[in-house]
Amino acid sequence: MSDAVLVEVSHVSRFYGALAAVRDVSFTIHRGEVLGFLGPNGAGKTTTMQIISGNLAPSSGSVTIAGHDLLADPRAAKAELGYLPESPPLYRELTVDEYLDYCAALNRIPRGQRAQARATAKEKCGLHDAGRRLIGNLSKGFQQRVGIAQAIIHMPAVVILDEPTVGLDPIQIREIRALIRELGKTHGVILSTHILPEVQAVCDHVQIIHKGALVLHERIEGLARRVKSATLAVAFRAAPDPALIERLPGVHKVESDGAGRLRVFHEPGQDPAEAIVRLAAEKCWGIYEIAPERASLEQLFVELTGGEPAAAEAAT
Amino acid sequence: MIFTIATRELRALFLSPLAWTILAVVQVILAFLFLGRIELVQLYQARLAAMESAPGITEIIVPDLLGNAAIVLLLVTPLLTMRLVAEERRNRTLALLFSAPISMTEIVLGKFAGILLFLLLLLAMLALMPLSLLLGGALDWGLFFSGLLGLALLLAGFAAVGLFMSTLTQHPAVAAIATFGALLLFWILDWSGQGGATVFAYLSLFNHYKPFLEGVFDSADAVYHALLITTFLVLSIRRLDVDRLGG
Numbered sequence: 001m002s003d004a005v006l007v008e009v010s011h012v013s014r015f016y017g018a019l020a021a022v023r024d025v026s027f028t029i030h031r032g033e034v035l036g037f038l039g040p041n042g043a044g045k046t047t048t049m050q051i052i053s054g055n056l057a058p059s060s061g062s063v064t065i066a067g068h069d070l071l072a073d074p075r076a077a078k079a080e081l082g083y084l085p086e087s088p089p090l091y092r093e094l095t096v097d098e099y100l101d102y103c104a105a106l107n108r109i110p111r112g113q114r115a116q117a118r119a120t121a122k123e124k125c126g127l128h129d130a131g132r133r134l135i136g137n138l139s140k141g142f143q144q145r146v147g148i149a150q151a152i153i154h155m156p157a158v159v160i161l162d163e164p165t166v167g168l169d170p171i172q173i174r175e176i177r178a179l180i181r182e183l184g185k186t187h188g189v190i191l192s193t194h195i196l197p198e199v200q201a202v203c204d205h206v207q208i209i210h211k212g213a214l215v216l217h218e219r220i221e222g223l224a225r226r227v228k229s230a231t232l233a234v235a236f237r238a239a240p241d242p243a244l245i246e247r248l249p250g251v252h253k254v255e256s257d258g259a260g261r262l263r264v265f266h267e268p269g270q271d272p273a274e275a276i277v278r279l280a281a282e283k284c285w286g287i288y289e290i291a292p293e294r295a296s297l298e299q300l301f302v303e304l305t306g307g308e309p310a311a312a313e314a315a316t
Numbered sequence: 317m318i319f320t321i322a323t324r325e326l327r328a329l330f331l332s333p334l335a336w337t338i339l340a341v342v343q344v345i346l347a348f349l350f351l352g353r354i355e356l357v358q359l360y361q362a363r364l365a366a367m368e369s370a371p372g373i374t375e376i377i378v379p380d381l382l383g384n385a386a387i388v389l390l391l392v393t394p395l396l397t398m399r400l401v402a403e404e405r406r407n408r409t410l411a412l413l414f415s416a417p418i419s420m421t422e423i424v425l426g427k428f429a430g431i432l433l434f435l436l437l438l439l440a441m442l443a444l445m446p447l448s449l450l451l452g453g454a455l456d457w458g459l460f461f462s463g464l465l466g467l468a469l470l471l472a473g474f475a476a477v478g479l480f481m482s483t484l485t486q487h488p489a490v491a492a493i494a495t496f497g498a499l500l501l502f503w504i505l506d507w508s509g510q511g512g513a514t515v516f517a518y519l520s521l522f523n524h525y526k527p528f529l530e531g532v533f534d535s536a537d538a539v540y541h542a543l544l545i546t547t548f549l550v551l552s553i554r555r556l557d558v559d560r561l562g563g
Contacts, residue, residue: 050411053411053414053415054414054415054560055410055411055414055415055560056560057560057561074417074419075417075418075419076417077417078415078416078417078418079417081415082415083411083415085408085411086408087408089407089408089409089410089411089412090407090409091324091328091407091409092407093328093331093332094327094328094331098327102320102324103412103416105317105320106317106320106321106412106413106416106417106418107416107417108317108417150412
């Protein structure tokens with residue numbers, strides 16, 4: 001896997017009047033990367049994606065796609081770009097085949113290769129049987145697939161997907177995720193979503209934007225390091241007083257659900273598990289379960305955006 | 317690329333009942349007017365034959381038919397052009413065009429060409445009516461083609477204005493009304509002038525259409541139409557660019 005830089009966004013800002021939708025955002029994507037783009041509603045995700053896809057001009061800064069500057073040489077840059085907006089840009093009165101042929105033509109695929117390109121895109125998106133159906137009659141999930149097929153029909157170096165799994169059923173979601181992972185092997189993919197497990201499932205980089213500014217750019221494996229506290233899940237038969245555990249060294253906070261289950265937040269690297277077990281044995285709390293919780297993206301998301309956990313949970 | 321977009325526009329028109337309805341209604345109305353003129357010719361045939369320099373059949377029928385056609389199409393073109401950009405904006409399909417490797421100019425020219433093809437088709441069907449007279453007589457070809465050319469230029473102007481209005485809004489109905497208003501205004505501009513020589517009269521679409529109907533091809537009239545078309549196409553391109561730049 002070569003690690004050529006496919007997208008280079010440098011110091012991009014975008015203002016709507018006095019409102020800064022995106023402020024001084026810079027990042028790069030290499031070939032073979034899937035970048036998950038997270039943020040609360042209205043944080044600037046879609047604006048950023050519109051800028052990268054050439055649908056919106058940045059107020060300042062520059063975007064380079066596969067070596068072509070998006071503003072100076074838009075045609076070459078856009079040829080290397082596939083974009084699926086939040087609502088797929090479909091013509092409901094066309095059939096899937098007609099639509100994909102049109103997209104192929106728009107992307108300047110030579111006439112002779114269009115049928116092949118269409119077949120490949122349909123194959124990848126699981127649309128082989130849908131070719132002759134009217135897009136307007138397709139279910140939401142299939143329309144979404146047509147949207148993705150449209151974005152990859154010309155084999156662009158960069159694929160930008162804005163919330164591609166919205167409105168799909170669980171099986172379709174799995175298929176689309178598998179497709180995204182597949183795309184990530186040969187293309188650079190930017191995926192915007194607010195479904196956090198999705199990011200952990202398909203992305204190898206995560207980026208969180210909050211109020212127009214990037215607050216995190218990290219590899220998935222590096223996430224644990226960024227979390228300010230680690231968590232232990234402990235369960236007791238006889239619910240103890242959380243204050244006793246809170247007094248242990250390294251423990252920040254203890255949350256109790258009232259039925260004997262506790263979540264213990266502690267300093268990373270200062271695992272209080274042993275101390276808790278010892279204490280539980282002394283006081284006969286009847287401990288029957290203790291496990292470290294994986295540093296979750298959700299936790300990090302909430303920490304970084306200072307937001308309401310409800311927003312993150314509602315998305316899952 | 318322009319051709320690709322134009323054919324899609326044309327296909328989209330024919331996939332909706334709108335295009336068929338318009339073709340049918342326009343044809344019926346104009347056929348009625350055409351037959352009315354034929355009847356007139358029949359009524360006064362004897363008197364015409366006795367006249368010294370009687371007007372030919374083409375002169376009686378074609379200018380009148382094309383003159384009426386212009387009015388009918390002034391009502392109809394806004395309905396055809398209203399969806400061009402407004403509907404794409406409303407359905408958010410513009411992103412497809414904006415993220416494809418094509419320029420704004422190509423998008424605008426493609427859409428314009430699509431509508432123009434449809435209008436030329438309408439024009440061809442309209443031309444069939446006078447052509448049917450060839451079965452029993454002869455036509456004054458000069459007058460006939462000059463009239464058709466005039467109408468073609470006029471329709472291209474209508475389409476350009478309609479396209480521009482469609483780029484301004486996301487509601488097709490608003491685009492249609494604005495186009496209709498603008499066209500009608502252009503048409504009746506000369507009504508305000510006292511004499512025939514005011515600036516308004518010069519800007520009036522009608523005054524640059526009439527000479528064509530009379531068989532007079534004045535390059536100034538052709539340039540007027542070309543300028544009108546170019547102006548509104550350039551405005552459309554600018555407007556779409558602003559879409560991308562502005563908020």
